[in-house]
């Protein structure tokens with residue numbers, strides 16, 4: 464997780480990250496905390512996890528091949544969508560799908576290809592541990608994937624660079640792009656914030672102050 468608060472609306476970012484905060488008061492970028500008060504309105508039910516993501520792509524063939532060959536996803540199936548579009552269901556677990564590729568509804572031309580139609584900030588894929596994370600980094604580099612940010616540790620204890628972000632999650636991460644420029648993150652070791660607690664805990668909150 465990276466706290467690029469200004470790039471997408473805060474509410475949308477929190478939903479993507481699997482949180483159910485009412486986030487108007489949750490201003491991590493200003494160094495405040497997200498406590499119990501923020502989640503009262505959202506506790507009518509419990510969300511298990513972020514189950515899958517849908518990505519609009521300009522060329523389903525190209526992206527399917529990339530997600531299959533670079534990230535190792537399995538194709539569950541692909542179906543037509545509308546008159547000219549299609550969707551491709553892909554997975555990295557035993558779920559029917561974890562990632563779905565959709566033909567982008569806007570006709571892509573050379574002029575608008577990089578016009579910022581994509582509202583997605585990034586998609587984070589978790590791996591089990593540091594060893595698996597390093598294996599992922601090595602594997603992607605071997606496949607010629609450009610690492611556009613990192614490898615780094617998101618945390619004040621992580622030193623300069625991104626580690627200066629207040630409220631860092633402590634996760635090790637790096638970022639790269641899919642064929643349409645969608646930003647992907649592979650990470651591990653994100654710290655937990657158990658129900659009823661807040662980050663940073665009061666007993667160590669002072670250590671984050673510069």
Ligand SMILES: [Fe+2]
Pocket residue numbers: 464465585587648
């Ligand atoms: Fe992230």
